[in-house]
Amino acid sequence: MDSGTFPGYFVRTIIECIRVVMTRGVMLSVLLAGACIGEDGQSFESRVQAGDIAPDFAVEMYDGGEIRLSELRGNVVLLVFFASWCPECRMELALLPTEVLDRFAGRKFVLLAVSRGESREQLAVFREESGLGFPMGLDPDGSVYGLYATQTVPRNYLLDCEGRVAALSEGYDATGFGEILNRAGALLSETVE
Secondary structure, three states: OOOOOHHHHHHHHHHHHHHHHHHHHHHHHHHHHHHHHOHHHOOOOOOOOOOOEOOOOEEEEOOOOEEEHHHHOOOEEEEEEEOOOOHHHHHHHHHHHHHHHHOOOOOOEEEEEEEEOOOHHHHHHHHHHHOOOOOEEEEOOOHHHHOOOOOOOOEEEEEOOOOEEEEEEEOOOHHHHHHHHHHHHHHHHHOOO
């Protein structure tokens, strides 16, 4: 190689390296985002459908104590399964204080957000980073989540006052989430307060 071709070769090599790095970065971003919705690109069905009685469970709360789902009967319940590493979960969770808790404050409504597959320490870091302080349940081994579904987060189940699934969603979609909240409002309107 003579000195006249070296700069061109060098530039082509750098451009090729940048292309490879960017392609892999885009692929990694897509894979991480897809992991929130369905790992390995699969669509994972819910084990619980609209009209079903929600499976009962007890979950340890981050701030202490325990909540048993069946003890919440008489309230409309929004059960939210999430993971702190999931970008879609983070978007949805950021809406919960204003779009859910403020909207339904003082009504027979309970938000039960459950962290799937994460330790108390991992949840503590997330709460600190995000500034979210509403009650969150711990499901470190995923056994509670496993009663409802397999891999997809975020996943939401709206339960009526009898504990029956009135609506459900997987992944985060502003329109779909809005529909669940509108359905919650309608259920609360039917409920004697």
